[in-house]
Amino acid sequence: GAVVSQHPSWVICKSGTSVKIECRSLDFQATTMFWYRQFPKQSLMLMATSNEGSKATYEQGVEKDKFLINHASLTLSTLTVTSAHPEDSSFYICSAREGGTSGELFFGEGSRLTVL
Amino acid sequence: KQEVTQIPAALSVPEGENLVLNCSFTDSAIYNLQWFRQDPGKGLTSLLLIQSSQREQTSGRLNASLDKSSGRSTLYIAASQPGDSATYLCAVRRAGNNRKLIWGLGTSLAVNP
Numbered sequence: 689g690a691v692v693s694q695h696p697s698w699v700i701c702k703s704g705t706s707v708k709i710e711c712r713s714l715d716f717q718a719t720t721m722f723w724y725r726q727f728p729k730q731s732l733m734l735m736a737t738s739n740e741g742s743k744a745t746y747e748q749g750v751e752k753d754k755f756l757i758n759h760a761s762l763t764l765s766t767l768t769v770t771s772a773h774p775e776d777s778s779f780y781i782c783s784a785r786e787g788g789t790s791g792e793l794f795f796g797e798g799s800r801l802t803v804l
Numbered sequence: 805k806q807e808v809t810q811i812p813a814a815l816s817v818p819e820g821e822n823l824v825l826n827c828s829f830t831d832s833a834i835y836n837l838q839w840f841r842q843d844p845g846k847g848l849t850s851l852l853l854i855q856s857s858q859r860e861q862t863s864g865r866l867n868a869s870l871d872k873s874s875g876r877s878t879l880y881i882a883a884s885q886p887g888d889s890a891t892y893l894c895a896v897r898r899a900g901n902n903r904k905l906i907w908g909l910g911t912s913l914a915v916n917p
Contacts, residue, residue, distance in 0.1 A: 731907045781847050795848035
């Protein structure tokens, strides 16, 4: 299947700093990418849908000024957690939809964020 | 409103057993259904994707079936191995304009050697 790469896989930062997570589709072009957040032993929560060349669509309750999403190319989307606080500590996962009618989703390896 | 339920929430079996994981959904108007595997602290691996017009998909020891009318999908794992231990997630993609994924909470599988 297609490959989606996330970086970094884990990051520890101080409260108040900003952290950027990258999501790349390595062998296909993704006009749409998705950012999820996952709490321990819970399912994924969709945060936002990232569209290449346009603004992201955020889910209800997700602060767009807090979680900045940029999808500047067909293979790269970034999520920046601004002024991070301990409650932002979580597992963040991106996914990308391969083109065509199948609509199959492929996921990155996830990024574990710990805010001290 | 589409809701996805996975049963059982957890399953522990001895190595070699054939097993079935269940996924049910409340709205039969789906675009497709996808099964994923997630290892602890890792991202998701796509296992099988079933389009709404399909009845089943197979990959190696895995077989997924789809019965839209009854709102069910099953993931069959043949001859289970310890390496199959993971959480298995089912996700349903809505039909229509708003094709969001609706997720189940997953089945945590432990295959014991």
